[in-house]
Amino acid sequence: MVMSGSSTDRKEEPLDWSFQNHAKALLRRGNHPKSNFKRTILDSADLTEGNFVDSNFSRASMVEADLMKSAFDNCDFSGADLRKARLNLSNFKNCSFAGADIRGIRGRYAIWQGSDWWNAKLDDDLAKVLAKKWPKPEDA
16 A cells, blocks of 8 residues: 655745735645745635745735645744734744734644744734743743
């Protein structure tokens, strides 16, 4: 019996979708590290279980996008609009969220290690949860 490989066994395919409209795009289980999504419209897109390490999402619109179970290590989300996005179980290690809007997200169970979530616009209840588990460096 031959078992199929995981989605990360696929060839890496960096994308350059900067300044484009890809609302409702399907990138589920994609392997797209080092991609450029600067100012891209990804509203209601499906990026579930993907690899987007070292990618640029600055000023992107990702309203109601599904980012669950994806890797976003070392990504730039500065100024991005992530309102009501699904971020649970995703990896946001060392990401920049300066000026990003993450109000209404589901991301309590994501990994925020080294990310500056406190520089984003977010709901008070989420801020309390993240401050306990992923405190600002001066508060640690």
